[in-house]
Amino acid sequence: MTEMKMVFRWFGHDDPVPLKYINQIPGMYGIVSALYDIPVGDVWPLDKITKLKQTIEEAGLHLEIIESVPVHEDIKLGHPTRDQYISNYQDTIRNLAKAGIKVICYNFMPVFDWTRTQLDKQLPDGSSTLVFYNEQLEKLSQDKNNLALPGWDTSYQKQELQALLEAYQDKTDEDLWASLSYFLKAIIPVAEECDIKMAIHPDDPPWSLFDLPRIIKNEQSLDRLISIVDSDSNGLTLCSGSLGCDANNDVIKLVKKFGQKNKIHFAHMRNVKILDNRDFEESAHYSATGSLDMSGILKAYADSNFSGYMRPDHGRMIWGEQGRAGYGLYDRALGASYLLGIWEAFTKE
Amino acid sequence: MTEMKMVFRWFGHDDPVPLKYINQIPGMYGIVSALYDIPVGDVWPLDKITKLKQTIEEAGLHLEIIESVPVHEDIKLGHPTRDQYISNYQDTIRNLAKAGIKVICYNFMPVFDWTRTQLDKQLPDGSSTLVFYNEQLEKLSQDKNNLALPGWDTSYQKQELQALLEAYQDKTDEDLWASLSYFLKAIIPVAEECDIKMAIHPDDPPWSLFDLPRIIKNEQSLDRLISIVDSDSNGLTLCSGSLGCDANNDVIKLVKKFGQKNKIHFAHMRNVKILDNRDFEESAHYSATGSLDMSGILKAYADSNFSGYMRPDHGRMIWGEQGRAGYGLYDRALGASYLLGIWEAFTKE
Numbered sequence: 001m002t003e004m005k006m007v008f009r010w011f012g013h014d015d016p017v018p019l020k021y022i023n024q025i026p027g028m029y030g031i032v033s034a035l036y037d038i039p040v041g042d043v044w045p046l047d048k049i050t051k052l053k054q055t056i057e058e059a060g061l062h063l064e065i066i067e068s069v070p071v072h073e074d075i076k077l078g079h080p081t082r083d084q085y086i087s088n089y090q091d092t093i094r095n096l097a098k099a100g101i102k103v104i105c106y107n108f109m110p111v112f113d114w115t116r117t118q119l120d121k122q123l124p125d126g127s128s129t130l131v132f133y134n135e136q137l138e139k140l141s142q143d144k145n146n147l148a149l150p151g152w153d154t155s156y157q158k159q160e161l162q163a164l165l166e167a168y169q170d171k172t173d174e175d176l177w178a179s180l181s182y183f184l185k186a187i188i189p190v191a192e193e194c195d196i197k198m199a200i201h202p203d204d205p206p207w208s209l210f211d212l213p214r215i216i217k218n219e220q221s222l223d224r225l226i227s228i229v230d231s232d233s234n235g236l237t238l239c240s241g242s243l244g245c246d247a248n249n250d251v252i253k254l255v256k257k258f259g260q261k262n263k264i265h266f267a268h269m270r271n272v273k274i275l276d277n278r279d280f281e282e283s284a285h286y287s288a289t290g291s292l293d294m295s296g297i298l299k300a301y302a303d304s305n306f307s308g309y310m311r312p313d314h315g316r317m318i319w320g321e322q323g324r325a326g327y328g329l330y331d332r333a334l335g336a337s338y339l340l341g342i343w344e345a346f347t348k349e
Numbered sequence: 350m351t352e353m354k355m356v357f358r359w360f361g362h363d364d365p366v367p368l369k370y371i372n373q374i375p376g377m378y379g380i381v382s383a384l385y386d387i388p389v390g391d392v393w394p395l396d397k398i399t400k401l402k403q404t405i406e407e408a409g410l411h412l413e414i415i416e417s418v419p420v421h422e423d424i425k426l427g428h429p430t431r432d433q434y435i436s437n438y439q440d441t442i443r444n445l446a447k448a449g450i451k452v453i454c455y456n457f458m459p460v461f462d463w464t465r466t467q468l469d470k471q472l473p474d475g476s477s478t479l480v481f482y483n484e485q486l487e488k489l490s491q492d493k494n495n496l497a498l499p500g501w502d503t504s505y506q507k508q509e510l511q512a513l514l515e516a517y518q519d520k521t522d523e524d525l526w527a528s529l530s531y532f533l534k535a536i537i538p539v540a541e542e543c544d545i546k547m548a549i550h551p552d553d554p555p556w557s558l559f560d561l562p563r564i565i566k567n568e569q570s571l572d573r574l575i576s577i578v579d580s581d582s583n584g585l586t587l588c589s590g591s592l593g594c595d596a597n598n599d600v601i602k603l604v605k606k607f608g609q610k611n612k613i614h615f616a617h618m619r620n621v622k623i624l625d626n627r628d629f630e631e632s633a634h635y636s637a638t639g640s641l642d643m644s645g646i647l648k649a650y651a652d653s654n655f656s657g658y659m660r661p662d663h664g665r666m667i668w669g670e671q672g673r674a675g676y677g678l679y680d681r682a683l684g685a686s687y688l689l690g691i692w693e694a695f696t697k698e
Contacts, residue, residue, distance in 0.1 A: 024476050024667040026635035026683065060474060125409060127373050209570045286375035286686070287693060295693045318373040319678070328677075329668070334686040335376065337635070341690025344636060 003307045004267075004343060005029040006336055007065060009166040009327060012036050012052070015330040016322070021058035025333045027340040030062030032105070032266075032311055034069070040083045041072035049099040065266060065309045066096060066116055067237075068201070071183065076110055077167055077223055078179045086183060090190045097194030101290035103265045103309060104191075105237045106203040108180050110171070111164050111214045112149065114204040114242070119150045119325035120317070121281065127316040130326050131281045132205060132245070141210060176213040177224070184229050191233040199235050199265040200225060204242035205280070206249065207341065219257070220250055235263045241270030241313050244292045245280040252296045259304030267301060269294065269339055270313030282314050282326070283336035295342045302346035312336040352656045353616075353692060354378040355685055356414060358676060361385050361401070365671070366678040368408035371396030374682045376689040379411030380447045380455070381660055383418070390421035390434045395444040402448055415445060415613060416454035416586075417550070420511035421533065426516055427528045434651045435532060439539045452614045452658060453540075454586045456550040457529050459520070459561045459613075460513050461498065463553040463591070468499045468674035469666070472629065477666040480630045481554060481594070490559060500674065517561055525562040526573070533562050533578050535669070540582040548584050548614040549574060553591035554629070555598065567598055575612055584612045590619030590662050594629040601645045602622050608653030616650060618643065618688055619662030631663050631675070634684035642689045661685040 007030045010023045010205035012034070024026060033052060033343050034097045035044050056063040070091055072085040096104060107113060117287030120128045140149060148162065156164070184198075191198050206217030215221055226234055236258055243249040271290035301310075314332025318325070356379045357371045363385070371377060382401060386482060397602060405412040418441055421434040466485035469477045485501030489498060497508065499589050507515070533547075540547050564570055575583055585607055591599040607613050620639035622632045632639030650659075664680025666672070 020475055024665075026638050026687070028635035069648040080604055125373050207527050239493040247422045284375035286689065289375050293697075295690070295697055298694070316373075319370045330682075333679075333683060337683040338375070338690040340635065341644070341692075342692075342694045345647070345691045345694030348642075348644055 001003045004347075005062075005064075005307075005309050006299070006340060007032045007062075007311045008332065009033070009067060009311055010056075011060065011324065011327065016324065017325075017327070021329055025130065026338055028336065030064060030309075031056045032065045032067045032309065033063065033109045034066055038181065040070045041074070043088045044095055046095040046098055046119060048183075049095055049101070052059060053099050053217060063105040064101060065105070066101055067136040067167060069093075069096075069104050069106055069264075070105055071108060073110070073164060073167075075183050076176060076179050077171065077181070078107060078175065082179075082182070087187045089183075089187055093187060093190050093194055093196055097196050101196065103199055104164050105196045105201055105266055107203070108183075108216060109203050110176065111161070111207070112166050112212070114151075115209055116150060116282075121202050127318045127331070129282045129316040130314060131279075133279045134277055135200060136277075137209075144190065144210070147210070165210070165212075167265075171213055173213045173215050175275045176215050177226070180215070180225075181228050184234060188229040188231050188234045192231055192290075197233050197235050198264040199237040201268070202239050202242045204239065205278075206243055207278075217246070218243070219231070219254060222254065222258060222263075226261070231264065235265045237266040238264045239268035239313065240292055240294075241272045241282065244270075245274060247274050247291075248277075251292060252300050255297055255300035256304065259301060261307055264304075264306065266310045267306065267308065269297070269310060269311040269335065277299070278309055282316070284316060284331060285312060287340050294339070294344075298339065298342045299346055302343065310339065312339060320322040352654075353650070353691060354411075354413075354658050354698075356381045356411075356658050356660045357681065357685065358382070358416060358660055359405075360673065360676065364676075366676070367420055368410060368608065370678055371682075372409040374685055377410065377685065379413060380405045381414045381416045381658065382407075382412065383415055383630060387465070389419045390423070390656055391552070392415070392437045393418070393441040393444055397446055398444055398448040398450070408661065411456075413450060414452040414454070415450055416615075418445075418453050418455055419696050420455055420457060422459070422513060422516075424532050425457060425525060425528050426520065427524065427531070431528075431531070432656075435535045438532075438536055442536060442539050442545055449693050450500045450545065452546045452548055452576065454548045455527070455549055456552070457532075457565060459517050460510070461558070461561070464499075464558055464632075465499060474667065476667045476680070478631045478665040479663060480628070482628045484628075485627055486594055488557075490537060493559070494565060496559070512558070514561075516537075521605050522562045522564050525564050529564070529574075532579050533583060537578040537580050537583045541580055545612040545680060546582050547585040548586050550586040550617070551588055553588065553594075554627075555592055555595050556627075567592070568603060571603065571607060571612075574600045574612070575607075581611065583613045586615040586617060588617035588619065588662065589620045589641055589643075590617065594621045594623060595627075596623050596640075600641060601649050604646055604649035605653065608650060609654055613650075613653075613655065614657045615661040616655065616657065617662045618646070618684065631665070633665060633680060634661060634687050647688065647691045648695055659688065662686060
């Protein structure tokens with residue numbers, strides 16, 4: 001059987017989901033986590049990384065993959081201060097390698113990470129999920145001076161956010177590509193030395209929002225990304241849900257192509273229900289509940305002898321669970337079990 | 350895709366697992382349940398069946414299969430009173446058919462149904478499960494006048510149990526076969542008329558306990574069973590865990606053989622970890638946690654175009670759940686998702 005390793009995202013001690021419970025999910029190999037108390041741009045101290053790893057190992061799980069080491073906005077903006085932040089990022093890579101980390105997930109989205117317009121949309125069966133409705137987005141965007149996105153409300157002070165949006169005002173996609181190129185040329189050699197694989201996460205959703213540049217959104221951009229530095233350490237987090245909510249992206253084709261090139265180090269498995277007008281809803285992992293062919297995607301991974309890390313991505317909130325939207329225990333655990341079933345079927349000898 | 354229908358066992362309004370939660374499990378088709386307030390041997394009234402069905406349908410689920418309609422001990426013992434009980438059983442079949450039921454699960458185990466020696470064995474990961482250890486069984490059996498089996502303590506009054514055990518004292522396996530044959534010849538024609546499939550559950554574990562006869566335990570006995578009345582309505586509940594805890598039973602072979610004959614109407618999917626000395630522990634459904642090749646078993650079902658009902662059988666207790674041993678929500682839901690994943694992989698076009 002191909003040694004894909006199933007992991008579960010955990011947000012540290014503040015996460016309402018206990019590590020002990022994650023370890024009771026059959027077939028769960030480890031955790032993907034991060035240090036959440038380090039200001040963006042600072043070096044991650046080795047002792048804190050080691051302590052996190054120890055906590056996870058004491059619960060019977062592995063920590064070999066980080067999601068995410070965030071990239072400071074000055075790097076994305078190409079500000080002169082970026083060199084210090086890049087130097088810090090290199091040191092973080094070195095410290096993570098010392099602690100035995102193998103893969104680092106990151107993204108290059110300006111200002112906002114993933115974006116949804118509602119985090120608790122009630123479904124007919126009483127569960128709730130994250131959705132993206134353009135009608136809601138228009139309402140949210142009406143007053144750019146008071147942009148309040150679900151899930152990001154507390155990430156920025158109002159004035160800080162305004163300053164950031166202004167800084168990006170004249171930035172084009174090509175500017176962002178130039179910044180990404182500069183960043184990769186500096187960090188990939190360090191990652192190579194440390195035997196760390198960098199795995200960029202695609203933009204979510206994979207199109208521009210609030211006039212901000214977004215560049216990692218389709219086959220063409222993934223091609224361009226890997227061509228910047230030709231290295232095993234310059235790879236992808238292939239997120240089925242992020243790329244898949246654009247019906248123009250053929251996720252199975254992308255997995256086949258980049259899987260054969262050994263460029264996929266981390267697989268995010270999520271299903272999504274594509275509606276009209278570029279609206280979408282996050283569905284359960286089960287293929288029949290959404291628009292993606294989940295077993296088709298896993299078949300493509302199995303055929304490319306995928307031996308990286310995989311995680312069930314966002315789940316709905318079911319069974320009355322309260323917690324972090326998209327990151328409850330229950331529906332993600334169902335997703336992991338479903339994915340492991342498909343995987344077993346496709347990889348058994 | 351072959352139209353296997355995944356169902357979840359539910360014990361009625363006393364069950365701590367709400368129907369609403371079962372309906373939130375992706376891919377869940379329906380419920381398998383029973384009337385729990387009818388004395389064994391009495392006719393199940395149509396209005397009560399209809400009410401149960403309505404309750405389940407209001408929760409978004411189907412009720413097309415019953416587990417179990419119990420067989421009165423007088424039928425198994427071959428007592429003269431059996432004819433009245435058989436007549437009642439026929440009426441129950443007719444009433445279930447009127448309510449749209451398609452399959453009835455039953456068993457022919459004397460006195461005790463499934464038997465375990467401990468229902469809450471703690472596993473290293475903090476979950477708990479049902480086990481069968483012969484050392485524990487010997488202790489339980491030392492005083493036959495005070496037989497107290499986990500899970501059955503309250504099923505019988507002490508004197509009632511004594512009388513039953515005495516009644517079976519001289520009964521052989523052949524006596525029990527004669528009683529089963531008499532029963533089947535009376536009820537299968539009625540089931541045929543009503544388009545109901547009878548599905549016998551194998552003995553669990555599939556060997557004799559407390560010197561009681563047990564006859565449905567291996568390939569040979571399943572062959573004999575279906576030969577008694579040659580009818581589509583005379584079929585099997587193939588329980589992987591019950592048959593599979595005897596290492597001499599090749600569950601994949603059994604599914605292939607009886608699946609090709611269209612004799613399997615109900616699939617119970619459970620994994621089991623076989624230890625030395627005929628001891629065993631119920632494991633998670635995931636193949637790697639037990640002794641059975643779960644995807645191999647499902648492949649055999651898929652290859653025989655199985656279109657019956659399937660349920661995840663017993664689960665462990667995980668995530669701090671309290672409830673009915675073996676029948677918690679969480680681990681069974683993980684099992685269902687895992688099985689649906691394997692099924693999708695093997696049956697997609």
